[in-house]
Structures are given as structure tokens and as C-alpha cells.
Amino acid sequence: MSQDNIQFPEPLLQEVARQIAKFPEGKQKSALLSVLHLAQAHFGYLSEPVMDYVARLLHILPIEVYEVATFYSMYDTKPAGKVKLEVCRTGPCMIEGAEKIVSYIENKLGIKDSETTADGIFTLKTVECLGACGYAPMLQAGEKFHEHLTEAKVDELIEQYRKNPVANYLGLENHGA
């Protein structure tokens, strides 16, 4: 991605303006986390040029963006697949069989945790508690929660996303890097 291609289209610039307008004048840095979500959804991941662009949009220093992008676990500073399958691995999900679901996905897709399939469609990631403990095991793809997972349900999901590798995020289509 070269520096020149990095530009939000008009509707996204309006969304950035809406996020900034939530805060008092001069406090536009408060919109940083939201704008980074937008940037990741649109550009696929937060490369250095993307982060620099966000810094310019918010009139803050690039370092202020880097330190935030590397702190929060939802941000990818490296390319990821078009659809991230984020399987919750924490206590309540573990006792309901999350580990088996992870192994099943690993075998089915031929990748390990944090890896991306060769076709660039799927990234598998184990994550900490997503607040769906009563409906375990579960995974999140884009902004959608898929609960009460079974191997059959995982098969269906993978089939569905392989046909249409779009995980909506903030109502945007994530086209991947």
C-alpha cells in the first residue's frame, strides 16, 4: 500500500467527522479508537502509512496512534485474512469445549492459531472472553457472534464465508488487505 492510495472515501470521511463531533472542540483525539476501527475495516489492517493517515485526520502525532494501535487486541498491525474467526478460549467457553472447536478449525483449514489460510480468506485467532459465556462455545466473525458452536455449525460457517468472504464491521464491508 503506497502513501497515495491511503484516503478514506467521502462517506467514511463523514463518519470520521461524526465520531469527532461526539466530543468537545479540541478533544478530537477521543475519536481515535473509533477511527482506527474504521481504518482497519476499510484498509484491511493498520499499516504504518494508514496509522500516519489517521494521525493527520485527527491532528495528533503518529506516535499517539502507534501506541494505541499496539495496545488493543482488536487492531491488526499486520495483514490478516478477510474473515477473522475469533474463538473465545476463556474459562466458561473452555469447559464447554472451545479447545475442541479450535482444533477442529485448525485441522479443517490447515492453519494454527494466529495463522491465515493460503487463499487469504481466513485467519484463526483465539481470543479472551467475549461475553457469551452462557452460549458457549462461541466465535466472533466480523461483528457477528456465532454461539452454541458444534462441528457441523463450524462447517456451515466456513462454507458460508468461503462463498462470500465478507465479514461486516461497523456496517462496512471488510475487503481484506
Next chain:
Amino acid sequence: MERKLLLEHIGVEGINTHDVYRKNGGYSAVEKALKTMSPDDVVEEVKKSGLRGRGGAGFPTGMKWSFIAKPEGVPRHFLCNADESEPGTFKDRYLMEKIPHLLIEGMILSSYALGCNQSYIYIRGEYMYVLQILEKAIAEAYANGWLGKNIKGSGFDLDLAVSTGAGAYICGEETALIESLEGKRGNPRIKPPFPAVKGLWDRPTVVNNVETIAAVVPIVNEGGDAYAQIGIGRSTGTKLISASGNVNKPGVYEITMGITVEEFIYSDKYLGGMKNGKKLKACVPGGSSVPILPHYLVCKTAAGEDRLMSYESLSDGGFATGSMLGSGGFIVYDEDQCIVRNTWNFSRFYHHESCGQCSPCREGTGWMEKVLHRLEYGHGKMEDIDLLWDIQRKIEGNTICPLGDAAAWPVAAAIRHFREEFEWHVKEPKLCMTKNYGLITEKTFETVKG
């Protein structure tokens, strides 16, 4: 008597929309407060209600509100903590998703009480679809005159917006939340100054949990005294419990404080008993950070009394034989679950979520995870159990924020009550890889180490 104060209308079709919420009595508390009550009257009712913070700490809400500084000419802010991330807890998501206007109504009441004109809901990034539900509901509230300038002719102005996190448990700690809302890393601040004096953008700020804020609505509607009549002792009102684990009916329940734990686990009205007829082995009653209770201390206290779903009863016996109501993340374990594995899993969580500011937490959580991992995988030594005890003791109380305590307590409680299961992992390194220890034997408290 059974009362539902928050989820009464949850089954009503379309209750997530303004019009249906309004038809079912919604926003009547705002009308009442703006027409007939001063801000201080609202604070007074909340004090009388005995409402305590529902996010985990259980601090009296009215008292927290009364700490807010009111310097002349400085705006104050009211923030909703919707960063629900404590393992085992999923009640706030349920409430926001199903009945978003209840939270908005509570935000208006609380902001009015505290004299705040710009309030925010900070929601965890993973709940992005819930954020969209909230934004839609907020737009409806503006369109119907419940938000904005001069609300219903009262002269009170309020702007409300939702902002998002991006995956960090630590942002549920209120000063980390404030940092995050300022667009920074979620590093908790050193206190004092407390947020009530210097919070968001160094202005006086109050942060409350979603459920706490929602509870202000029935308190204003029915009065603080009426609310205080519900429940037991200092545990007034109702509580949302997120139930998970090896039970027949996991999910979110609104309970009246003071029902017995036995009824909650075994009656068909609530969890419907253990799944597959298995035996109860242990229970974490208030989210992953509270002490785990062995089966013989779940339904009865060490003194042999019925254990109740209340702040006091769940903590009866202190950490030696009790636990905490915490956030109400109620995790139930059956006889097939391995306590060492569960403790390792929780330690990995806290290691992952430590912000890294304080050495005892940053280093200690990782160290505990490593030691627990080798115990679980049959490479542990007997000394490791004492080593773990030593590490957790050196984390607790030695960090800026309570994440250190939250990481230490589950390890301490697991060793305190399940030491024989840890020792078995050392003595039977091969067997522990294929088999679980099963139920532990009941012991008298005097013999428990620590």
C-alpha cells in the same frame, strides 16, 4: 415476593424500540424527575435505595455520586461503563441488546442528578453490533425529545454518545476507561485524584456500570424506600446474574437478592440443575476474579447456614471459606472439570490482559501462567504449589489497579481449597493428562492451608 425491575418487559415484542418502550411505561421516570424532583432529590432517592455498584465492587452508588466535585464553571461528565469483559459475565450485553432505552433512561436520570450535560457510554469494541443498537436507540431518544437541549421544557440539556474500546479487559477499570475514552492506551491512573475530582479531560467524572445505571429507573419510579424493601439486608433490589458452565439452563437471570444459591442452581425456575446429572464440583459466583468455592461451600456457608445470592452471604467466611457476588458472573463446574486447568486458563487471561504498568502484575501474571501450565501438563514439582502461593501473595495489593488482585485471588482460592488436586497433578504426571481428579473431599477449615 418475586419482582423484575429491569427485565420486566423483556419479552414484549419490539421493546428495543422507543415507541414500545414508551407504551410500557418507559421514560416515565425521566418525566417524574424533571417535573417533580431536583437533582439532589434524585441523589437522595438513590442513597435511600441502598443501590450498590453492579460492575463488581459493590460500592454504594449514592455515596459515589455524592463525592463528585462541583467547581464553578467546570463541566462534569457522567460515563457508563459498558466494557463488560469479566469472564463469566454477559448481562450488560443482554440488557443493552434487548432493552437499550432502559440504559438511556438511566443515563438521563443519572446525568440530571449529577448536573452533567455531556455523557458517554463506553462499550467494548467486540460489542460493535450492540453499539449500533444503542446508537439507533439514542437517535430515537433525540427524535422524541428525551435528549438534546431543554429536555421536555425542563431547562436541562443532555448530549449522549457512544464510544468504543478495542479489546482490553483493563478498560473496565474506571480510570483506564477514562484514558481510553481520551484516545489513549488503557493504563489505569494512580489515585488520588479520584475521577470524582479529576476524571475525563481532568473534569469531575462519575463512572457507573450499565446495570447500576438501569437500576436508577425503577428507583426513581417507585422511590428509594420501595427499592430498599426488595432484597435482603444491605443487598437491596434485584441483580442480573450471568450463569454459565455445566448447568441445564445457562443464561441471564434477574433475581431478587437473597434467594438461596441452592434454589438458583437446582430449581427449574433458574438453572435447572447440573447438566447430564453430574455432581457439582465447584462454583465461581461473581466472575473469574472472585474466589472459587468447592462444592461443600457453595450452597452452605462454613457455619452451615444456607448460602444466599447476596453481597454479604456470598462473602461470608471471608476469602477462607467465602467468595464475592462480584459482577454476578456465575460459573458452575461439574465433577469432570479440572481445577488446575481452569486456574491456568484464568491466569493466562490475566497475563494477556495485564496492561504492563506495574511489575508485580506484568511479571507475576506471566509467571503464574507458566507455573500452572507445567503443573497442568505433568511437569510440575511439589514446590511449584508453594511458589504459586508466594507469587499471588506478592501481586495482591501491590498494583495501581485491582487487576493484580483479580489475577491473584483465583490462584489463591484454587490452592486453598483444591491443594490435593494440585498435588495429585505432581504425583501422577501421566495420569493427569488423561483423567480428571474428580470431586475433592470435604475438609474442615482448620486443615486448609493459607
